[in-house]
Amino acid sequence: MVRPTQLLHPQREPAPLRPAATILLLRDGPNGLEVLMTRRSMTASFAPGAYVFPGGGVDAADAAAHAHAKRRTGQNDLHLTQAIAAIRESFEELGVLLARHPDGRWADESDIAALDRQAPFAAQCAARGLHLAADQVFILAHWITDRDLPRRFDVPFLVARMPEDQTPVADEAEQFEPVWVRPQDALDRHEAGQFFIIFPTIRTLERLKAFARVGDALAACAATEEPLWTSCPRGGWLAGREVRYMEHENAFGELALVSPDGQIHHHLDWQCEQPVTLLKNVQRLTAPNPGVMTGPGTNSYLVGDPHTGYIAIDPGPADPDHLERLWRAAGGQIRAIVCTHSHPDHSPGAAPLQALCDAKPPVLGLASRPTARTNSQFTPNRELADGERLVLEGAGMRHTLRVVHTPGHAANHLCLVLEEDGLLFSGDHVLNGSTTVIDPPDGHMGDYLASLDKLAAACSAEGIEFILPAHGHVLGFAPQAIAQLKTHRLKREAKIAAAMQALPHGTLQDWVEKAYDDVPSRLWPVAARSLQAHVNHLRESNPV
Numbered sequence: 001m002v003r004p005t006q007l008l009h010p011q012r013e014p015a016p017l018r019p020a021a022t023i024l025l026l027r028d029g030p031n032g033l034e035v036l037m038t039r040r041s042m043t044a045s046f047a048p049g050a051y052v053f054p055g056g057g058v059d060a061a062d063a064a065a066h067a068h069a070k071r072r073t074g075q076n077d078l079h080l081t082q083a084i085a086a087i088r089e090s091f092e093e094l095g096v097l098l099a100r101h102p103d104g105r106w107a108d109e110s111d112i113a114a115l116d117r118q119a120p121f122a123a124q125c126a127a128r129g130l131h132l133a134a135d136q137v138f139i140l141a142h143w144i145t146d147r148d149l150p151r152r153f154d155v156p157f158l159v160a161r162m163p164e165d166q167t168p169v170a171d172e173a174e175q176f177e178p179v180w181v182r183p184q185d186a187l188d189r190h191e192a193g194q195f196f197i198i199f200p201t202i203r204t205l206e207r208l209k210a211f212a213r214v215g216d217a218l219a220a221c222a223a224t225e226e227p228l229w230t231s232c233p234r235g236g237w238l239a240g241r242e243v244r245y246m247e248h249e250n251a252f253g254e255l256a257l258v259s260p261d262g263q264i265h266h267h268l269d270w271q272c273e274q275p276v277t278l279l280k281n282v283q284r285l286t287a288p289n290p291g292v293m294t295g296p297g298t299n300s301y302l303v304g305d306p307h308t309g310y311i312a313i314d315p316g317p318a319d320p321d322h323l324e325r326l327w328r329a330a331g332g333q334i335r336a337i338v339c340t341h342s343h344p345d346h347s348p349g350a351a352p353l354q355a356l357c358d359a360k361p362p363v364l365g366l367a368s369r370p371t372a373r374t375n376s377q378f379t380p381n382r383e384l385a386d387g388e389r390l391v392l393e394g395a396g397m398r399h400t401l402r403v404v405h406t407p408g409h410a411a412n413h414l415c416l417v418l419e420e421d422g423l424l425f426s427g428d429h430v431l432n433g434s435t436t437v438i439d440p441p442d443g444h445m446g447d448y449l450a451s452l453d454k455l456a457a458a459c460s461a462e463g464i465e466f467i468l469p470a471h472g473h474v475l476g477f478a479p480q481a482i483a484q485l486k487t488h489r490l491k492r493e494a495k496i497a498a499a500m501q502a503l504p505h506g507t508l509q510d511w512v513e514k515a516y517d518d519v520p521s522r523l524w525p526v527a528a529r530s531l532q533a534h535v536n537h538l539r540e541s542n543p544v
Helices: 077-094 109-114 121-127 183-191 199-208 214-222 252-258 320-329 350-356 445-462 478-502 508-515 521-541
Strands: 017-029 032-040 055-057 138-144 152-161 175-181 229-231 234-238 241-245 276-279 282-286 299-305 309-313 334-338 363-365 389-394 397-405 414-418 423-427 466-469
Touching (some): 017 077, 032 199, 032 214, 077 175, 138 199, 175 183, 199 229, 282 320, 299 389, 350 363, 478 508, 478 521
Parallel strands (some): 017 152
Antiparallel strands (some): 017 055, 138 152, 234 241, 276 282, 414 423
């Protein structure tokens, strides 16, 4: 866990969460699945003027109404209460009544007309012999309002089929203009500025549009009593606009590291002119070498502070301007330069950066192996041992980088763990936004997978939460990210094995086209390098 002393912003307690429930009423329209949405009052305290799904707070009466609701097997008390709250809110706001008579008939317009939207809901239904159809309400998602907002809700997004022969009628107090809309149409109208929707609604519609019919959506939700996804988004700035991200998106981890309590201060734009401060003791400077293989550019990191001096990680290519920015960001106090491996976007800057420094800090790492390509030759002043610690100390502060040998992407690859703050500097072994290329003979798939296991074990054992890669933003959920990466690699290897079996006399090009059919063809020449590594691994694992 990151030390509080290294956080950029004062810690604060986010606003407390209020339990709520939202329901997506669905129907099959002439062009596919449609969802019922309404416009919130312009005076509403939350999301005024936005088009939303009906819903609201869970109250004590919802929990007390279990006897008046039909429950399905596996539906626990909490989920039953949430379903009752959603049924109540859909009635109060839109006059839609998800309830049945004892003979199974759905409530009809006469039942709805007999009920008072302002009076206690469950008791009125019971008086007419109606049972709330909570068994027909399923969990789609679980949203937790962003940490930066003054009013926050803990809310399941539930789904149910709209009862036939009922017509939604807005209460004209909280909700207006009920409208049936295809998810994609709602998103298109929002993009055109004609249909204002907020972030959770956008992301829910993006997922909902994958279902062609109501039955498909309900079947997916009925398969489990758990939400299909759970999210508490995080916000930052990009291109001068406030943006938000879910946990699986590339920028989420960086926002979690820089602003753990949800403060919206961090800018996510890639730029090379200024260092980006991630913690008080960690700065990132991105070299101006963007491309297919480097993404936004190679990330160089400075670890340390003015009292301890700095260790520079991956100085990058020999770009004079980039190296001078690194040197200036450290105030010239660079104590060591570490290269995670010898590739030309990582190590050539080491010697010229060393020359800029009066104290001539040592260049550390692992020497390139005989398998390295000509443009990846590297010889450090000293080789680093697996498990060795590099320590910076001063003014009562200590920053310790531990070396972890991780061959695979390159034979001389290593990673670094900042022990006091639970950070992993992953070089090219783990990237954000893409998978690293394993290029034989210097790259080796078996070594790469074993090194992933080694990093995963370290992250789990030591509570390492964040990965700082050489390309892309900071990754969060470190153990999960590594596990997902390994799963992806093994799934790809299975596709390659299937391609080889289908085309036993095929060429690498034949196998790439089958095994990487989900990758743009312009990237196949690069993919062919990793495919060769997978082929080698398959043959090593199953020698004939």
